Amino acid sequence: MKITKKEQEKKIKSRSKKADDKQKLILEILKTHGAKIYDDLDNGQFPKFSIPSRSVGNIVYDKQLRQYILGNNAALRSSRNSAQLRSFTQLMWLAFFANRLTTERKSSTLRDVYYSSQAFAVEFEDQSESDNIIVDLEAVTSRAREDFHIFPEERSSIFGDLNIEYTIPGYEGKTMNLANHPDGYSIGPSLTTAELVSTSAEIVIAIEKGGLFTRFVEEQVDKKFKSIILNTGGQAPRSTRTLLKRLHDEMKLPVICLTDGDVYGEHIAMVIKSGSANAAHLRELTVPDAKWVGVWATDIEKYKLPTIPMTESDIKRCYDLQKDPRYQDGIWKKELDVFLKLKRKAELEAFSKYGLTNITDKYLPQKLELAKSL
Amino acid sequence: MSSIKEKFNQISPSEFFYSNRDLAGFSNPTRSLYTAVREFVENALDACDQKGILPDVHLTIKAVEPDKPDPKPYILTVKDNGPGIDAEHIPLAFGTVLYGSKFGLKQARGMFGLGATMAILYGQITTNKPVLVKSSSDGKIQNQFEILLDIQKNKPVIVKHTTKEISKTGLTVSICLEGDYSKAGNKIRDYVYETSLITPYASITFDDPKNQKFSHPRFVKEIPAPPTIIRPHPHGIDVERIRRMIVESQFEIPTIDDAMIEKVRKDLGLSVKKLSFTSIMDKAKKKWKTLPRQVRVVIALMSFLKMDFEKLNKIKIEDIDMPNKKLFYWDFGDSQSKSVDMDPESEYYKQLTNTVQGEPLTTFLTKRFQRIGPTTAVKFAEFAKFKPEKRMGTLTNQELVNLSDALQKFEDFMAPDSSCLAPLGAEPLEKGIKKFFNPDFVAVVQRPASAYSGFPFIIEMGIAYGGDIKSGGPHVYRYANRIPLLYDEGSDVVLKVVNDTDWGRYKVKGEPPFIIVSHICSTRIPYKTAGKENVADRQEIERELRLALQFLSRKLSSFMSKRGQAEMAKKRANLYAKYIPMIAEFCTELSGKKKEPNYKKMLQTEIESENKKAIKEENEIENN
Numbered sequence: 001m002k003i004t005k006k007e008q009e010k011k012i013k014s015r016s017k018k019a020d021d022k023q024k025l026i027l028e029i030l031k032t033h034g035a036k037i038y039d040d041l042d043n044g045q046f047p048k049f050s051i052p053s054r055s056v057g058n059i060v061y062d063k064q065l066r067q068y069i070l071g072n073n074a075a076l077r078s079s080r081n082s083a084q085l086r087s088f089t090q091l092m093w094l095a096f097f098a099n100r101l102t103t104e105r106k107s108s109t110l111r112d113v114y115y116s117s118q119a120f121a122v123e124f125e126d127q128s129e130s131d132n133i134i135v136d137l138e139a140v141t142s143r144a145r146e147d148f149h150i151f152p153e154e155r156s157s158i159f160g161d162l163n164i165e166y167t168i169p170g171y172e173g174k175t176m177n178l179a180n181h182p183d184g185y186s187i188g189p190s191l192t193t194a195e196l197v198s199t200s201a202e203i204v205i206a207i208e209k210g211g212l213f214t215r216f217v218e219e220q221v222d223k224k225f226k227s228i229i230l231n232t233g234g235q236a237p238r239s240t241r242t243l244l245k246r247l248h249d250e251m252k253l254p255v256i257c258l259t260d261g262d263v264y265g266e267h268i269a270m271v272i273k274s275g276s277a278n279a280a281h282l283r284e285l286t287v288p289d290a291k292w293v294g295v296w297a298t299d300i301e302k303y304k305l306p307t308i309p310m311t312e313s314d315i316k317r318c319y320d321l322q323k324d325p326r327y328q329d330g331i332w333k334k335e336l337d338v339f340l341k342l343k344r345k346a347e348l349e350a351f352s353k354y355g356l357t358n359i360t361d362k363y364l365p366q367k368l369e370l371a372k373s374l
Numbered sequence: 375m376s377s378i379k380e381k382f383n384q385i386s387p388s389e390f391f392y393s394n395r396d397l398a399g400f401s402n403p404t405r406s407l408y409t410a411v412r413e414f415v416e417n418a419l420d421a422c423d424q425k426g427i428l429p430d431v432h433l434t435i436k437a438v439e440p441d442k443p444d445p446k447p448y449i450l451t452v453k454d455n456g457p458g459i460d461a462e463h464i465p466l467a468f469g470t471v472l473y474g475s476k477f478g479l480k481q482a483r484g485m486f487g488l489g490a491t492m493a494i495l496y497g498q499i500t501t502n503k504p505v506l507v508k509s510s511s512d513g514k515i516q517n518q519f520e521i522l523l524d525i526q527k528n529k530p531v532i533v534k535h536t537t538k539e540i541s542k543t544g545l546t547v548s549i550c551l552e553g554d555y556s557k558a559g560n561k562i563r564d565y566v567y568e569t570s571l572i573t574p575y576a577s578i579t580f581d582d583p584k585n586q587k588f589s590h591p592r593f594v595k596e597i598p599a600p601p602t603i604i605r606p607h608p609h610g611i612d613v614e615r616i617r618r619m620i621v622e623s624q625f626e627i628p629t630i631d632d633a634m635i636e637k638v639r640k641d642l643g644l645s646v647k648k649l650s651f652t653s654i655m656d657k658a659k660k661k662w663k664t665l666p667r668q669v670r671v672v673i674a675l676m677s678f679l680k681m682d683f684e685k686l687n688k689i690k691i692e693d694i695d696m697p698n699k700k701l702f703y704w705d706f707g708d709s710q711s712k713s714v715d716m717d718p719e720s721e722y723y724k725q726l727t728n729t730v731q732g733e734p735l736t737t738f739l740t741k742r743f744q745r746i747g748p749t750t751a752v753k754f755a756e757f758a759k760f761k762p763e764k765r766m767g768t769l770t771n772q773e774l775v776n777l778s779d780a781l782q783k784f785e786d787f788m789a790p791d792s793s794c795l796a797p798l799g800a801e802p803l804e805k806g807i808k809k810f811f812n813p814d815f816v817a818v819v820q821r822p823a824s825a826y827s828g829f830p831f832i833i834e835m836g837i838a839y840g841g842d843i844k845s846g847g848p849h850v851y852r853y854a855n856r857i858p859l860l861y862d863e864g865s866d867v868v869l870k871v872v873n874d875t876d877w878g879r880y881k882v883k884g885e886p887p888f889i890i891v892s893h894i895c896s897t898r899i900p901y902k903t904a905g906k907e908n909v910a911d912r913q914e915i916e917r918e919l920r921l922a923l924q925f926l927s928r929k930l931s932s933f934m935s936k937r938g939q940a941e942m943a944k945k946r947a948n949l950y951a952k953y954i955p956m957i958a959e960f961c962t963e964l965s966g967k968k969k970e971p972n973y974k975k976m977l978q979t980e981i982e983s984e985n986k987k988a989i990k991e992e993n994e995i996e997n998n
Contacts, residue, residue: 031965034966038961041971045976082946089960092960093956
């Protein structure tokens with residue numbers, strides 16, 4: 001299908017309008033909060049606002065949403081309270097800073113935020129204090145930090161036939177095919193905010209490790225299985241989870257996860273599927289339909305994989321997850337129980353025992369087939 | 375070969391003390407210099423206290439050869455304005471061991487003046503120099519002695535004695551001894567400093583070997599009431615002490631010599647002229663009630679001997695055998711021993727019985743102990759299973775032990791009389807602490823008198839916070855009978871009580887600028903060691919210390935919370951001033967406004983209100 005130049009321009013316009021709309025929405029949220037504070041002060045009062053409580057007691061599992069969410073408990077933050085005044089000011093500064101970032105469409109990292117504060121005489125003891133305030137801003141606005149152009153350090157990447165169109169300043173309208181560079185594209189602010197234009201892929205394979213990601217690219221898994229390959233680099237960062245969700249929601253692609261055969265691998269898949277308790281104040285970060293296809297505990301015997309014994313902390317982690325409401329049924333519970341029984345684990349690289357391409361030639365096709373029935 | 379016992383008996387007290395000098399604090403040149411300073415300064419202060427003189431004490435330490443390395447000989451001189459010592463007593467007081475004037479049950483810094491003699495002994499042994507004593511007890515003539523101690527014979531050897539005219543009483547003692555000032559200096563300076571804190575009515579100066587002068591003028595003009603000498607409390611007594619008291623209480627049969635006969639004559643109002651036996655007896659009967667005991671005893675003896683003064687002059691009483699009712703005497707004229715029977719029905723027989731067998735138990739108790747009246751004495755006799763009229767002179771050894779045990783166990787004796795104690799008093803203590811530390815907060819308490827094992831004691835304590843006090847507290851200044859205790863703090867009962875305290879409960883946190891002054895006054899401080907530096911943890915003392923500390927800590931706590939509130943109010947004012955303008959700045963841009971919100975008036979009001987709160991709390995602290 002050929003697209004006329006006019007249609008193309010129209011499309012671009014509509015896409016940048018979408019980005020503009022999002023920007024406007026974010027700025028509007030910030031303005032509303034800022035105006036409330038302004039009015040309080042203007043009326044001769046100490047400004048205050050309420051913030052959902054992020055304490056363990058207020059984190060509950062929502063079966064409908066299939067993720068953790070915050071309960072109804074909220075705390076009042078008042079600038080009259082001398083114990084809260086400092087963090088109140090810090091949060092006000094962060095909103096002010098996020099407002100500038102969003103207005104100017106500039107991105108920043110968590111570490112950046114920590115240092116930027118010093119230009120305004122707002123002290124943070126250390127980065128963990130500023131990180132904490134960023135989570136406060138997320139909780140108050142119910143918006144992820146990425147929406148305010150604040151990103152974590154990048155470590156995950158993506159490869160495959162996916163056309164994107166940048167929306168960041170200086171690249172607006174520029175397009176890119178993500179199969180152009182064999183090392184993959186790192187999932188940063190420009191990619192996260194880009195429009196997803198088109199793809200020939202039929203599935204997204206999220207893989208835990210960079211080494212296997214490279215192997216999958218080399219073995220042309222993208223072509224052989226019509227897939228987009230994504231390296232989560234261990235526990236998937238939020239921007240990566242946002243991208244996964246968008247690939248699923250906007251491009252209608254199923255998402256499968258391939259992790260090491262241990263309890264941590266299982267949980268990496270679970271976080272992609274239903275989020276983490278740490279981000280209970282945020283929605284839009286989960287892919288509830290995502291499927292974990294391996295390496296399962298039951299695969300260890302089935303494929304006669306070389307194993308290593310679990311450590312104390314591995315075993316403790318198993319017991320902890322047994323209490324998690326998401327591990328109470330289905331494959332999640334079954335595999336967890338088997339891990340505990342075996343007390344051994346296998347890495348993705350274990351398949352190399354049967355040849356370097358064994359995992360892509362034998363294991364992957366079987367699992368893709370299986371995924372259809374999951 | 376002589377037995378061990380004989381050998382032991384041959385050692386003079388001087389020799390004994392010399393070979394045990396470690397016990398008295400003369401173990402090495404450092405400790406010895408410090409101990410010597412202590413002994414002389416404390417003697418000077420005690421002497422002034424006893425006569426109610428405001429003490430001026432001058433301490434000087436000079437090196438004999440300043441360029442020599444330590445340890446080396448030093449001349450230690452302590453001069454006071456006390457009552458001085460009579461010239462006749464000086465050689466014995468400074469030249470023998472076990473001579474002292476501080477006997478009797480009352481609080482004093484030292485016990486028997488032994489320490490000073492030890493210092494002199496130590497000085498003589500290490501430098502072979504005599505002690506120099508200058509004393510004036512009349513404020514006119516000053517006697518100057520140079521005395522050496524004959525260690526083997528425990529006798530003074532006067533090297534030189536001169537006199538000169540002077541206008542003030544006082545005593546100056548100077549000894550030469552081996553010491554180590556470079557090591558002992560800190561302790562000595564601390565000692566002088568801490569002594570002046572607990573003796574605010576004394577002026578103390580110290581010239582040290584490095585020509586530094588330390589002056590602690592008096593800042594309290596009233597001398598605390600001196601302690602009185604009192605009788606012992608029954609709880610603080612042991613068998614040996616009772617035995618000695620009985621010996622003291624028994625009336626000896628007086629020696630009948632010319633002087634005695636003259637006294638009897640005079641008391642009977644008889645002229646020189648010769649009187650017959652019967653007329654003497656008649657006269658005595660008439661005057662009986664006014665006669666002193668000694669005279670009554672002589673009359674009683676005469677009644678059985680049936681002799682007049684002339685005959686009486688020619689015999690000597692040998693023995694009075696009460697059970698067999700016989701009186702034995704030596705007749706000089708016949709040169710032989712004779713005896714007469716005594717009639718037990720006679721009034722005079724009772725008189726002799728009283729004298730020879732001592733007092734009845736109840737009389738002994740009421741007369742020789744504090745806190746025992748006739749009723750208590752009878753109750754006690756019943757408790758101890760003794761007849762109230764049991765004669766003290768007839769007690770067997772076993773009965774003595776039983777009596778002593780019963781005295782400890784009987785619980786109805788009143789608490790010991792504390793008039794023998796000389797606490798400093800809350801007011802001078804507070805003045806002292808204020809002067810020394812200029813603190814933000816001070817509280818003092820004097821606990822009521824209490825007793826352990828029959829020895830009365832009083833705890834005085836002060837607590838101070840802030841001001842010139844260094845952080846890292848609590849620093850504890852320990853005193854016992856106005857002596858600072860500087861060594862061996864580790865095992866002391868005061869520190870135990872302080873360390874047991876959870877200061878967080880009293881809002882004292884971190885390394886506070888905080889001191890505690892603890893003063894234990896007692897007729898006997900239960901020191902753990904002979905060095906007299908740490909007090910043993912007697913239950914009763916520990917309890918009183920705890921109560922004192924708790925009382926003061928609660929006061930401190932209320933100060934701290936007021937101060938905390940004041941600080942919080944100040945802190946709030948500062949925080950508002952710092953952060954509210956920032957919030958205003960950020961929300962102005964955030965809300966897209968051009969002008970900052972109108973918040974300055976509100977902020978000013980709040981800051982002023984917080985500052986007012988702070989001032990109010992601080993004023994309350996001032997007024998407390």
